[in-house]
Amino acid sequence: MSAAAHPSGRPSDAVPGLGRRIGSLRSERRWALWTAYISLIIAAIVMLAPPLYMLLTSMKTSAEVADLSGNPWMVHAPTWENYAAIIGNPMFRGFFYNSIILTVCVVAITMVISVFAAFALARMKFFGSQVLATGVFLTYLVPDTLLFIPLYQIVGGLGLLNSIWGLVLVYPTLTVPFCTWIMIGYFASIPKELDEAALIDGANWMQMLTKIFIPVALPGIIAATIFAFTVSWAAFVYPTAFITRPDEMPLTIGVVSQLIRGDTFAWGQLMAGALIAALPPVIVYAFLMDYYIAGLTAGATKG
Amino acid sequence: MAQVSLRKIVKEYEGGVQAVKGIDLDIADHEFVVLVGPSGCGKSTTLRMIAGLEEISSGEIDIGGAVVNDVPPRDRDIAMVFQNYALYPHMSVYDNMAFGLMLRKFDKAEIRRRVENAAKILDIGMLLDRKPKALSGGQRQRVAMGRAIVRDPKVFLFDEPLSNLDAKLRVQMRTEIKKVHQTVRTTTIYVTHDQVEAMTLADRVVVMNHGVIEQVGPPQELYHHPRTRFVAGFIGSPAMNFIPARLEARGDNLVLLLPLGTELAVPEHRAERYRTHVGKQVTFGIRPEHLTDTQHISKQHVALLTLTPEVIEPMGMETLAHIKLEGTEICARLDPMVEAAPGVPLALAADMNNMHLIDDATGLVI
Ligand SMILES: Nc1ncnc2c1ncn2[C@@H]1O[C@H](COP(=O)(O)OP(=O)(O)OP(=O)(O)O)[C@@H](O)[C@H]1O
Numbered sequence: 001m002s003a004a005a006h007p008s009g010r011p012s013d014a015v016p017g018l019g020r021r022i023g024s025l026r027s028e029r030r031w032a033l034w035t036a037y038i039s040l041i042i043a044a045i046v047m048l049a050p051p052l053y054m055l056l057t058s059m060k061t062s063a064e065v066a067d068l069s070g071n072p073w074m075v076h077a078p079t080w081e082n083y084a085a086i087i088g089n090p091m092f093r094g095f096f097y098n099s100i101i102l103t104v105c106v107v108a109i110t111m112v113i114s115v116f117a118a119f120a121l122a123r124m125k126f127f128g129s130q131v132l133a134t135g136v137f138l139t140y141l142v143p144d145t146l147l148f149i150p151l152y153q154i155v156g157g158l159g160l161l162n163s164i165w166g167l168v169l170v171y172p173t174l175t176v177p178f179c180t181w182i183m184i185g186y187f188a189s190i191p192k193e194l195d196e197a198a199l200i201d202g203a204n205w206m207q208m209l210t211k212i213f214i215p216v217a218l219p220g221i222i223a224a225t226i227f228a229f230t231v232s233w234a235a236f237v238y239p240t241a242f243i244t245r246p247d248e249m250p251l252t253i254g255v256v257s258q259l260i261r262g263d264t265f266a267w268g269q270l271m272a273g274a275l276i277a278a279l280p281p282v283i284v285y286a287f288l289m290d291y292y293i294a295g296l297t298a299g300a301t302k303g
Numbered sequence: 304m305a306q307v308s309l310r311k312i313v314k315e316y317e318g319g320v321q322a323v324k325g326i327d328l329d330i331a332d333h334e335f336v337v338l339v340g341p342s343g344c345g346k347s348t349t350l351r352m353i354a355g356l357e358e359i360s361s362g363e364i365d366i367g368g369a370v371v372n373d374v375p376p377r378d379r380d381i382a383m384v385f386q387n388y389a390l391y392p393h394m395s396v397y398d399n400m401a402f403g404l405m406l407r408k409f410d411k412a413e414i415r416r417r418v419e420n421a422a423k424i425l426d427i428g429m430l431l432d433r434k435p436k437a438l439s440g441g442q443r444q445r446v447a448m449g450r451a452i453v454r455d456p457k458v459f460l461f462d463e464p465l466s467n468l469d470a471k472l473r474v475q476m477r478t479e480i481k482k483v484h485q486t487v488r489t490t491t492i493y494v495t496h497d498q499v500e501a502m503t504l505a506d507r508v509v510v511m512n513h514g515v516i517e518q519v520g521p522p523q524e525l526y527h528h529p530r531t532r533f534v535a536g537f538i539g540s541p542a543m544n545f546i547p548a549r550l551e552a553r554g555d556n557l558v559l560l561l562p563l564g565t566e567l568a569v570p571e572h573r574a575e576r577y578r579t580h581v582g583k584q585v586t587f588g589i590r591p592e593h594l595t596d597t598q599h600i601s602k603q604h605v606a607l608l609t610l611t612p613e614v615i616e617p618m619g620m621e622t623l624a625h626i627k628l629e630g631t632e633i634c635a636r637l638d639p640m641v642e643a644a645p646g647v648p649l650a651l652a653a654d655m656n657n658m659h660l661i662d663d664a665t666g667l668v669i
């Protein structure tokens with residue numbers, strides 16, 4: 001999750017003896033590059049310091065963590081025992097498993113709903129479709145810290161408290177609006193003639209969606225998928241509110257609830273657990289980064 | 304293949320804009336018809352109603368003997384080529400052409416046969432595996448046509464298929480389209496705002512203006528016998544010269560009296576036709592090629608004028624002279640060998656056999 005993206009390409013090859021104007025242009029450019037690099041480096045340090053500190057802490061014994069005399073950025077006796085303890089803990093494996101089930105279900109539900117919704121809102125001009133599209137986005141602006149109280153009532157009424165299936169039901173309220181919004185932008189940028197050509201070629205709505213819109217908007221779909229994945233993998237407020245039984249907890253709250261006993265923090269294990277939990281998003285980003293960036297920037301130019 | 308009939312077709316967009324105001328048109332089997340007219344005259348709207356992409360406000364469209372008003376586009380058995388090609392960007396050229404057939408559940412071998420046949424007609428056999436973004440504009444245009452050809456539909460519809468190409472390619476593809484039509488003979492309706500394209504491609508040209516048809520006819524007929532001032536001015540390049548005049552009687556003969564007093568004799572065989580308009584304000588129309596240098600013109604029914612060109616444009620095979628005649632800018636077409644220079648008086652002959660006279664009150668050619 002580093003922010004070390006390069007600005008633009010390298011400076012153009014120097015053309016000797018083209019006079020002062022070009023010289024000053026080049027120095028202006030160099031100045032811009034320096035500014036960009038310096039601010040990026042500062043940003044990278046700020047962003048990377050916490051995970052690095054987590055990594056260092058996870059490799060210390062409890063005694064070393066508690067010892068405040070040394071430099072906290074140094075590890076004197078690196079150890080993997082925290083990792084071994086976490087991985088060896090069946091409860092932790094249960095959290096991991098819950099998170100995976102939860103996330104896979106949420107991503108699947110989100111993508112199905114938002115692709116269909118976006119297609120309908122972008123292409124089928126029906127009464128109120130504009131208002132509905134705006135409304136979808138507005139719901140995204142209501143924070144989960146506000147929603148969890150009424151949602152508690154709903155989830156409780158359905159008897160789904162203390163079950164990951166309650167979360168499967170609730171998480172899409174976080175993911176669907178934004179994903180639908182991204183997909184509307186994508187679908188709207190597909191030229192109208194493409195549908196018309198498909199219509200004349202004999203496609204029905206469903207074929208138009210599956211054979212034309214989805215493949216053409218694939219970068220957008222991948223961007224939306226990553227977003228849904230990140231949100232449901234990292235969600236904290238809802239599981240904190242709705243889940244108290246350890247065997248139904250996802251990773252985010254499982255690690256915290258099990259490794260903090262009263263005011264005793266198992267810092268080493270906490271950090272090890274958090275880092276393991278961060279691994280799947282890192283892997284997903286690493287594989288889909290190019291699509292994700294292409295997707296976000298393509299969406300950015302659409303109004 | 305089929306004939307197409309439009310009967311009293313009207314299109315009113317929401318907001319009350321009447322884009323098409325009651326069009327009647329019969330298109331024969333195998334015919335190549337071109338709809339031409341200025342921007343916004345309703346050509347695309349008409350074509351899209353035939354395709355089924357736009358609802359018909361009133362009237363009837365008949366394709367191959369069946370009214371298709373309520374038939375969705377996919378069941379009308381038509382194929383359309385769009386101005387921006389509308390190729391499916393994620394599919395290869397082969398798949399682009401095969402898509403319509405695949406949706407219609409043709410078997411693989413038949414699809415392959417048809418695509419290869421179309422690729423041969425269009426000379427794109429070596430491009431079948433490429434994606435559209437790896438093609439030039441002209442190649443994309445061919446693929447778009449290929450997509451229409453493989454379907455072997457009743458009617459081809461083209462909406463300005465050449466306007467995204469550069470001038471040279473446009474001329475080349477124009478010939479290509481004509482060749483394709485001579486091979487496959489499918490009834491074709493072609494929309495353009497370029498009158499040269501219309502003239503060169505069409506069996507019959509339909510000139511539209513403000514949502515109505517001004518005139519329908521073979522290119523030569525439209526050129527030589529325009530029915531209205533609009534058609535007279537729209538067809539032909541450079542455009543016909545229009546000079547305000549009054550029709551006067553001089554004994555048995557008629558003359559045109561130009562604003563500053565020049566009189567041009569009207570050929571006697573036209574006198575009968577024009578006599579009812581004697582004394583009225585009219586517009587005298589004459590094409591640039593009928594206003595030319597004095598070398599090659601027959602001596603009968605010419606009006607001789609000596610005028611001073613303001614601008615001379617040598618075009619190679621001809622020279623255009625822009626001249627002011629009694630307050631009106633006009634254009635004459637000269638033999639390139641004629642010595643002409645701006646500001647030097649030049650002897651010109653107007654071939655009055657090919658004159659047109661337009662009634663200013665109605666805008667109709669008399
Ligand atoms: N969706 C629409 N809603 C309202 N008015 C429309 C719509 N589409 C077209 N029009 C109007 O209908 C008229 C005819 O449009 P049309 O597209 O048929 O013109 P055209 O002859 O094809 O012109 P061009 O040569 O510019 O393509 C225009 O005045 C246009 O503004």
Ligand SMILES: [Mg+2]
Nearest residue numbers: 346347348463
């Ligand atoms: Mg048009």
